[in-house]
Amino acid sequence: MLRFSRAKTGAILLVTLIGLLLALPNLLSPDQRVALPSWLPHRAMTLGLDLRGGSYLLLQVDSQALRKERAESLREDVRRTLREKRIGYTALRATDQGVQVRLRDPADSDKAVQALYALSQPLGGTFIGNAGQRDVTVSADKAAGTVAVNLTDAGITQRVRSAVTQSIEIVRRRIDQLGTTEPTIEGEGSDRILVQVPGLQDPTRLKNLLGQTAKLTFRLVDVQNSVQAALQGHVPPEDELLYSNDKAHVPYLVERQVLVSGEDLTDAQPGFDQRTNEPIVSFRFNAKGAQRFGEVTQRNVGRPFAIVLDNQVISAPVIREPILGGSGQISGSFTVQQANDLAILLRAGALPAPLQIIEERTVGPGLGADLIRAGETSAYVGSALVAVFMFVTYGLFGVFAIIAVAINVALIFGILSALGATLTLPGIAGVVLTVGIAVDSNVLIYERIREEIRAGRGVIGALEAGFSHALATILDTNITTFIAAAVLFFIGTGSVKGFAVTLGVGILTTLFTAYTLTRLIVAAWVRWRRPRTIPI
Amino acid sequence: MRHLHLVPPDTKFSFMRFRRISFPISAVLSICSVLAFIFIGLNFGIDFKGGTLMDVRQTNGAMDVAHLRRTLDGLNLGEVQIQAFGSGNEAQIRIAEQPGGEAAQQAVVGKVKGALGAGYDYRRVEVVGPRVSSELVSYGTIGVLLAVGAILIYLWFRFEWQFALGAMIANSHDLILTLGFMSITQLDFDLTSVAAMLTILGYSLNDTVVIYDRIREVLRRSKRVPIEDVLDHSVNATLSRSVVTHVTVTLALLALLLFGGAGIHSFTATMLFGVVLVGTYTSIFIASPMLIYLGLRTSQASTADDATGEAAEVETQRAAVRSRSRSRRSRSGAYEPR
Numbered sequence: 001m002l003r004f005s006r007a008k009t010g011a012i013l014l015v016t017l018i019g020l021l022l023a024l025p026n027l028l029s030p031d032q033r034v035a036l037p038s039w040l041p042h043r044a045m046t047l048g049l050d051l052r053g054g055s056y057l058l059l060q061v062d063s064q065a066l067r068k069e070r071a072e073s074l075r076e077d078v079r080r081t082l083r084e085k086r087i088g089y090t091a092l093r094a095t096d097q098g099v100q101v102r103l104r105d106p107a108d109s110d111k112a113v114q115a116l117y118a119l120s121q122p123l124g125g126t127f128i129g130n131a132g133q134r135d136v137t138v139s140a141d142k143a144a145g146t147v148a149v150n151l152t153d154a155g156i157t158q159r160v161r162s163a164v165t166q167s168i169e170i171v172r173r174r175i176d177q178l179g180t181t182e183p184t185i186e187g188e189g190s191d192r193i194l195v196q197v198p199g200l201q202d203p204t205r206l207k208n209l210l211g212q213t214a215k216l217t218f219r220l221v222d223v224q225n226s227v228q229a230a231l232q233g234h235v236p237p238e239d240e241l242l243y244s245n246d247k248a249h250v251p252y253l254v255e256r257q258v259l260v261s262g263e264d265l266t267d268a269q270p271g272f273d274q275r276t277n278e279p280i281v282s283f284r285f286n287a288k289g290a291q292r293f294g295e296v297t298q299r300n301v302g303r304p305f306a307i308v309l310d311n312q313v314i315s316a317p318v319i320r321e322p323i324l325g326g327s328g329q330i331s332g333s334f335t336v337q338q339a340n341d342l343a344i345l346l347r348a349g350a351l352p353a354p355l356q357i358i359e360e361r362t363v364g365p366g367l368g369a370d371l372i373r374a375g376e377t378s379a380y381v382g383s384a385l386v387a388v389f390m391f392v393t394y395g396l397f398g399v400f401a402i403i404a405v406a407i408n409v410a411l412i413f414g415i416l417s418a419l420g421a422t423l424t425l426p427g428i429a430g431v432v433l434t435v436g437i438a439v440d441s442n443v444l445i446y447e448r449i450r451e452e453i454r455a456g457r458g459v460i461g462a463l464e465a466g467f468s469h470a471l472a473t474i475l476d477t478n479i480t481t482f483i484a485a486a487v488l489f490f491i492g493t494g495s496v497k498g499f500a501v502t503l504g505v506g507i508l509t510t511l512f513t514a515y516t517l518t519r520l521i522v523a524a525w526v527r528w529r530r531p532r533t534i535p536i
Numbered sequence: 537m538r539h540l541h542l543v544p545p546d547t548k549f550s551f552m553r554f555r556r557i558s559f560p561i562s563a564v565l566s567i568c569s570v571l572a573f574i575f576i577g578l579n580f581g582i583d584f585k586g587g588t589l590m591d592v593r594q595t596n597g598a599m600d601v602a603h604l605r606r607t608l609d610g611l612n613l614g615e616v617q618i619q620a621f622g623s624g625n626e627a628q629i630r631i632a633e634q635p636g637g638e639a640a641q642q643a644v645v646g647k648v649k650g651a652l653g654a655g656y657d658y659r660r661v662e663v664v665g666p667r668v669s670s671e672l673v674s675y676g677t678i679g680v681l682l683a684v685g686a687i688l689i690y691l692w693f694r695f696e697w698q699f700a701l702g703a704m705i706a707n708s709h710d711l712i713l714t715l716g717f718m719s720i721t722q723l724d725f726d727l728t729s730v731a732a733m734l735t736i737l738g739y740s741l742n743d744t745v746v747i748y749d750r751i752r753e754v755l756r757r758s759k760r761v762p763i764e765d766v767l768d769h770s771v772n773a774t775l776s777r778s779v780v781t782h783v784t785v786t787l788a789l790l791a792l793l794l795f796g797g798a799g800i801h802s803f804t805a806t807m808l809f810g811v812v813l814v815g816t817y818t819s820i821f822i823a824s825p826m827l828i829y830l831g832l833r834t835s836q837a838s839t840a841d842d843a844t845g846e847a848a849e850v851e852t853q854r855a856a857v858r859s860r861s862r863s864r865r866s867r868s869g870a871y872e873p874r
Contacts, residue, residue, distance in 0.1 A: 058668065060638075201658075207642065356638045358665040360645075367591065367659040374797035382791030386784050393540045393780060426728060429792065429800060433735060436788050437742075440781040444746065447777040454545055473749040476694060480687050480745055481738040487683040488734055491675050492727075499731050536539070 002463055002523040012520055015512070016407060022414030045417050048424030048498065051372050053365035054198035059210060059355040061167060061191045063160045066353040070151060070159065074136065075099045076256075077119050078149055085115045098136070098150035106145035113140050116149055123158055135159075160191045163352040168193055171355075173348035174209050193355065201364055205341075213310050213354045214345035216262030218293065221304040221316055222253040245312035246333060252313050254306045259296045264289025268346035270339040273331055279339035282329040283346060290326025298322040307332075309342075375428040382432055386439055394446050397536045400521045401442035408438045408506075408513040415505050426499035434506025437481060441514030444477075445470040449536055459534055463526065467519055474515060482507045542783070543776040551771045552764045555825035562709055562822055569716020576719045581726030582662060584676070586633035586669035588644045591660035592652070594625045601627055607651050613644060621798055626659070638665040676730040680711070683734055687741055691748075698830040699748050703741060706823035710740045714810045723802040732803045736810030739785070743778060743819035750774050751827070763832060767824045778816060786812050 088104030135155025390398035449466030488500035
């Protein structure tokens, strides 16, 4: 147990050295880190938001809204398909699962199913159980003479997933406009997005920017039907009743058909109206949008059209002349900030579905600094107390343990730096606990050595037996704790995960330092001093 | 130089005899904990209950908590708790979850900031919506159960099933007592508390495993010694380690408790209770004697006696154990399995 081959000694020292070098950048200032030779690791642990201050937002894609929107477009598709195929129907209504249509002639049901089946799309992806599934199912109830077109859960899940991917990109573009440094935007779970913005003290504006879908559409206002009738519930099927976004809450009867949408914008900039000096947003269409807008405005001179943002009418100007230049402006009694934000939103594009903020945590920089100080103080005080106690209890071997535990802590920071982990307050707690576990491993070995000495063994015999007997116990205790850390890692989020990572890494380094490194130190000491008794 | 020996080297304390005291005490404490948990309940933080938490600091002068309360009560936000802390210029505001889903929670921060106006520094703002909080509750519960399950499976593979069962009973006992402690003290129960519970679980298991490891080792070498004496011997042999380790853990936790700040106060307080008070007691007075009731010896009888390698040590152990066992067998014979 105390004999180490040269290769083994070299390997242990090399691992230790690499670990220490990986940990080194954490002790240096950013300037010193830059000055390090290029072959040395440069990566220091980044501080978590709880320590350096910043905003943490957890957003969730509103799958309910996505489903509703999908059901609505499905209803339009069904209506169009049946009309094209000349299949008569008496009722078309949205259900919880999708759309149900009552056929005028039940004999048409096979024909209808066949026609409507064309609306479904095979699901991509290689998820087990998804093979051959489609996003929509079509089924007929011949006795009742109805056909149901239902959305499948798998289809919705896939849409939510792709909505998350698209949203991450759009959220990034929106946040970049705020000019904050190093935001982290990543997907979490199947339908969530985690946004972390270090240094952001007041996330009100950010939340405002992320809380809007920013779906911009240009549509014609229906002037044939009366708004009054619509307010009483008689909304024509091709129209929608929308309200203005100002305090007046003016109702408009707007056609469902979209003339041009936000996707056709190439640019949007805040500015001021030259006559009224009001804040406005000026925009430019792409070629397709410009052509389309030109055609529509040409045909509808004298009619009002509505600029609709997230189902609210921003303004509804009357078309005075065809707008052929492919650019225009939106004015809607904005403040300067609102005009700015709207321009940002339009440039970044619309979210595929609304995002809900389901968790927010913001830490001011002052609190973070206080926490770091508290963490450092408690770490120093705790380490000092433990070190003194170990020295008093085990003397020289206590010093060996202190060296091993100190290297252990350095290794933890080295590995965490290499993994690119962030250091959070629970992470610091994890390190402190690891120190406890690491000390325990040394205590197990030393107590066993004491027992072996009492049993009458010589120096080498007692040391050998002590290490080998303690090994099984050290393994068992560390593996049980590691299991707890692993479970925490897999089910935990955010801070708990950070705690689990440091604890897990700490257990691995503890196994290495307590068993291998301490043994190497003791072996070196035995070879050097050739002791007759063990001062333990 | 003489080193500190917190436990004298030749300690031979008969721990197993205490099971007739420790088991009823633990049963009573467990029942009390369950009752406290049911009738008082945990003081759930916003992680599990949802709602808003704000740490505010008055930028000039002392915090006027009464003024703060008056202002916030005027907002009709339901239950609002305000607690001053720090050096008199800070307060923590906790606002219960608002009816009306995710968006309603988000509106709270704006309302409070609007009502308080300038002169306050918002050191921390946390808003947890109903969806996240209910998930965290189920994740927390699942996490603890999964961890216990995984560890048990490991112990079952490494030891006999009696050990796994004994450890499970001991651990449930620890968790129940810790929950009782948190119910009675009304410490905040949040995500870090779950982390604390899992760490307590880990530490307590650590302790139990160290003793069980020794029991297994002694059992293998000396199969004719009564189980009670095997257990007593094992606990005594590991006692010094238990004490030293717990002193170090206590020192580390005390440092965290005294200097770690208010943020981790409930974490360290729970840990101190769970690890130092309950965990140690459990592994010695519950987990080990439990093996007697689980009939460990009967299924161990077939294990080979491989004492040859360490004859000297085992012989001294046996002699000590035998002399004690002879005097005790008459008293506690009824508990010994055949």
